[in-house]
Amino acid sequence: MLLNQFLVLAAILFSIGVYGVLARRNAVLVLMSIELILNAVNINLVAFSAMTGNIAGEVFALFVIAVAAAEVGIGLAIVLLMYRNRHNIDLNEADLMRG
Amino acid sequence: MPAVSTPVLAAQAAEEIFRPDGWFLDNVWLIAAIPAASFVIILFFGKRFPKQGSEVGIAALGISWVLSVLTAIQWIGERDSVPSGGEAEHAAGTALAVAQEAEHEAEVGFAAVVNSITWWSNGGVDFPIGTLVDGLTVMMLLVVTSISLLVHVYSTDYVGGDRRYTHFFAFLSLFSAAMLFFVMSENIIQMIVGWELVGVCSFVLIGHWWEDQANSDAALKAFLTNRIGDVGLLIGMIILFWTAGSFSTLTINERVVAGELSHNTLLIASLCLLAAVMSKSGQFVLHTWLPDAMAGPTPVSALIHAATMVVAGIYMVARLYPVFFEGMSISGSSINALALVGAITLVGGGLLAFVQDDIKKVLAYSTISQLGYMVMALGVGAWTAALFHLFTHAFFKAGLFLGAGSVSHAVHGFDMKKDMGGMRKFMPTTFWTFLICSAALAGVFPLAGFWSKDEILAGSGGWGLFGGTGGNGAYTSMLVMGILGAALTGAYMTRTIYLTFFGEFRGHGEPHESGKRITIPLIILAAAATFAGLSNLPAGFITGSEDGWQERFLHYVEPVAPYFPAIGHATPSYTLAVVSSIIAFAGIAWAGYYYFVLVAREGATATELADGLTNKSRVARAGYTVLKNKYYFDLLYTDVIVGFVKGPLAKATNWFDRHFIDRTVDEVGRRSVTAGQFVYDKIDQLVVDGAVNAAGTTSQGAGEGLRKMQTGRVQQYAGIMFAVATVLAGIFIVII
Numbered sequence: 001m002l003l004n005q006f007l008v009l010a011a012i013l014f015s016i017g018v019y020g021v022l023a024r025r026n027a028v029l030v031l032m033s034i035e036l037i038l039n040a041v042n043i044n045l046v047a048f049s050a051m052t053g054n055i056a057g058e059v060f061a062l063f064v065i066a067v068a069a070a071e072v073g074i075g076l077a078i079v080l081l082m083y084r085n086r087h088n089i090d091l092n093e094a095d096l097m098r099g
Numbered sequence: 100m101p102a103v104s105t106p107v108l109a110a111q112a113a114e115e116i117f118r119p120d121g122w123f124l125d126n127v128w129l130i131a132a133i134p135a136a137s138f139v140i141i142l143f144f145g146k147r148f149p150k151q152g153s154e155v156g157i158a159a160l161g162i163s164w165v166l167s168v169l170t171a172i173q174w175i176g177e178r179d180s181v182p183s184g185g186e187a188e189h190a191a192g193t194a195l196a197v198a199q200e201a202e203h204e205a206e207v208g209f210a211a212v213v214n215s216i217t218w219w220s221n222g223g224v225d226f227p228i229g230t231l232v233d234g235l236t237v238m239m240l241l242v243v244t245s246i247s248l249l250v251h252v253y254s255t256d257y258v259g260g261d262r263r264y265t266h267f268f269a270f271l272s273l274f275s276a277a278m279l280f281f282v283m284s285e286n287i288i289q290m291i292v293g294w295e296l297v298g299v300c301s302f303v304l305i306g307h308w309w310e311d312q313a314n315s316d317a318a319l320k321a322f323l324t325n326r327i328g329d330v331g332l333l334i335g336m337i338i339l340f341w342t343a344g345s346f347s348t349l350t351i352n353e354r355v356v357a358g359e360l361s362h363n364t365l366l367i368a369s370l371c372l373l374a375a376v377m378s379k380s381g382q383f384v385l386h387t388w389l390p391d392a393m394a395g396p397t398p399v400s401a402l403i404h405a406a407t408m409v410v411a412g413i414y415m416v417a418r419l420y421p422v423f424f425e426g427m428s429i430s431g432s433s434i435n436a437l438a439l440v441g442a443i444t445l446v447g448g449g450l451l452a453f454v455q456d457d458i459k460k461v462l463a464y465s466t467i468s469q470l471g472y473m474v475m476a477l478g479v480g481a482w483t484a485a486l487f488h489l490f491t492h493a494f495f496k497a498g499l500f501l502g503a504g505s506v507s508h509a510v511h512g513f514d515m516k517k518d519m520g521g522m523r524k525f526m527p528t529t530f531w532t533f534l535i536c537s538a539a540l541a542g543v544f545p546l547a548g549f550w551s552k553d554e555i556l557a558g559s560g561g562w563g564l565f566g567g568t569g570g571n572g573a574y575t576s577m578l579v580m581g582i583l584g585a586a587l588t589g590a591y592m593t594r595t596i597y598l599t600f601f602g603e604f605r606g607h608g609e610p611h612e613s614g615k616r617i618t619i620p621l622i623i624l625a626a627a628a629t630f631a632g633l634s635n636l637p638a639g640f641i642t643g644s645e646d647g648w649q650e651r652f653l654h655y656v657e658p659v660a661p662y663f664p665a666i667g668h669a670t671p672s673y674t675l676a677v678v679s680s681i682i683a684f685a686g687i688a689w690a691g692y693y694y695f696v697l698v699a700r701e702g703a704t705a706t707e708l709a710d711g712l713t714n715k716s717r718v719a720r721a722g723y724t725v726l727k728n729k730y731y732f733d734l735l736y737t738d739v740i741v742g743f744v745k746g747p748l749a750k751a752t753n754w755f756d757r758h759f760i761d762r763t764v765d766e767v768g769r770r771s772v773t774a775g776q777f778v779y780d781k782i783d784q785l786v787v788d789g790a791v792n793a794a795g796t797t798s799q800g801a802g803e804g805l806r807k808m809q810t811g812r813v814q815q816y817a818g819i820m821f822a823v824a825t826v827l828a829g830i831f832i833v834i835i
Contacts, residue, residue, distance in 0.1 A: 022821065030813075094812075
């Protein structure tokens with residue numbers, strides 16, 4: 001069974017994604033990293049689903065894809081507005097919520 | 100009359116009761132609904148019509164009038180279709196009243212047509228709304244629609260060019276609708292609603308020219324005086340509802356007739372309702388609003404005095420007659436509150452009419468006096484006579500008011516002594532119609548007033564003077580008052596006619612006859628005043644005649660049903676008719692001699708004798724002063740009662756207020772301040788505020804600390820989140 005390989009792939013993708021989210025300053029790249037995290041999860045869901053023969057995992061993967069699409073849509077819209085207002089998309093600069 | 104005891108009649112009527120049926124009798128609500136719709140249409144769209152909305156009102160009243168006539172025809176048809184063994188006997192035309200009475204009693208019962216729906220329902224009590232049609236309703240519908248239609252037509256000329264012409268017609272329609280709604284009401288709630296609607300409309304119309312302070316005061320006076328009576332109406336109706344357990348007038352009446360309600364309760368209820376009659380129908384001591392109501396336009400006065408408003412009180416008594424009949428013990432007594440109020444009003448109002456110079460005020464006091472006749476007739480048990488007088492009075496009084504309006508329209512004033520005189524040369528049509536209506540009012544044979552007035556007199560003096568028999572009791576004092584009233588009526592109308600139409604013209608300008616829209620209603624009303632009396636010729640008047648001519652009004656209007664008490668019917672007395680006519684003519688002759696001979700001798704423009712009785716005799720002058728001041732009723736109300744409330748009572752109340760109530764309030768206030776100060780210092784400042792401040796300080800400290808974590812950088816937050824997740828995951832793994 002190739003389950004381990006899939007899990008390893010998912011773990012690698014997840015780690016890359018976390019790195020991207022925490023370290024990159026470009027908002028678009030952060031969004032892409034979030035996609036990586038979500039897809040790592042998808043791989044896990046599909047892998048376990050195939051192993052146990054339970055279709056629920058694949059259904060959830062489809063849900064995740066749909067939600068991810070919506071999230072990227074909103075995220076990119078925010079980034080676009082941020083660019084229009086500030087002429088950059090550097091996340092370190094966006095600290096209006098500082099206490 | 101052979102005394103037929105109540106239970107027998109009730110039982111008999113209950114056995115064979117005829118239930119009339121017919122489309123018009125069932126749909127009588129249309130008669131009130133059409134003028135109501137006309138009100139809304141005129142109010143909102145009236146000004147867009149070519150004649151400013153007046154044609155809408157006339158059309159609506161015209162349709163209502165046609166419907167009323169058809170209803171009346173249907174009612175008469177149904178009434179005549181009753182199979183009755185007594186009819187043949189009636190046709191024989193025996194003059195004997197005993198036979199008449201026996202025939203009347205032997206008729207089968209005749210139910211009223213009732214249609215009602217539940218208006219609303221509350222706490223298990225249904226509030227119905229609906230129509231009740233019997234002879235009384237049909238007669239009232241006919242009177243109200245006829246007079247109102249003529250007044251509408253008349254008004255198109257009389258108030259033509261008025262700035263609130265459309266508004267005037269809208270409220271004329273509503274006024275008629277309210278009265279129609281009132282007379283067809285099936286239950287006492289509906290009666291109260293109709294009663295108040297009529298009151299509001301009269302307020303609006305009396306104050307039609309409200310720019311003048313006097314007019315708006317008169318409207319307020321009419322409204323507020325009526326409110327006093329309305330309190331009595333409400334209390335009386337509430338008593339009736341709680342004792343009879345129903346709002347339906349028929350149920351209340353049937354239970355009273357069946358003797359199921361206690362006499363004392365009915366006495367209290369009927370006294371409360373009497374207060375309502377006193378205010379609405381202008382009876383002493385609440386009559387003062389009625390002469391002031393002359394401030395309204397003359398067509399309104401005609402409508403108020405002939406068909407709507409003031410006859411509402413008479414109608415209410417007639418509709419709830421068993422309550423009064425039992426409560427006041429009308430049968431078999433010789434005096435009661437209802438008859439007494441009527442008789443005092445009859446004479447008192449007649450006397451007041453003598454000293455008025457304003458032609459409309461003469462007529463107003465005349466109305467008060469005539470309403471006194473009706474109330475007195477109801478008080479002595481002459482139910483049909485009262486309603487018959489209402490019927491005839493409506494025509495000749497409307498004719499008189501419209502005639503007075505026609506004159507004042509021509510001379511631009513109402514004062515008989517200053518603005519009028521010699522008008523018969525300028526306005527022949529008005530003069531002749533006014534004369535006929537006056538003669539009818541004075542009870543000149545064979546005009547309408549003669550028949551109805553004589554019937555009242557016959558009903559009152561049943562066992563007393565002049566050989567009358569029948570009736571309900573020995574109301575001899577009422578008979579005397581009635582005859583006295585007849586003499587007064589003849590005298591003051593003669594005075595009015597002399598001052599208005601004879602002598603030389605004393606006003607300004609060139610008066611001329613009014614237009615067709617004014618004279619035609621006058622002619623119609625004068626004709627009605629001539630012939631209306633024939634609808635109730637006394638039994639035995641035309642011996643051997645056809646059945647269809649005697650006591651038709653009695654036959655069609657007076658109910659023979661379990662909801663109507665067994666009242667006794669007086670026998671007409673020729674002696675009485677002759678005596679009352681002689682006395683009425685004596686009144687006319689006395690006033691005629693005074694004015695047409697003595698005053699005319701002084702000069703064509705004279706209005707009183709220079710050395711008249713009031714100048715020669717101190718007693719006469721004192722009497723004149725009392726009358727001129729209207730028995731000081733207005734003074735009593737405005738100066739004594741209102742003055743007492745405004746002056747001494749207000750001062751006493753103020754003193755009491757300052758020294759007792761204010762002191763208590765002040766003391767309580769001071770104590771409260773001391774207590775409050777203590778609570779503030781010790782409890783609020785130390786305990787409560789301390790706790791609140793401590794909470795605040797702690798929160799602030801915590802906030803300051805946590806604030807440093809809020810960098811606003813998303814990635815830092817994400818880092819923390821992942822770090823914590825990692826730690827938690829590590830713990831998870833270790834534990835498992």
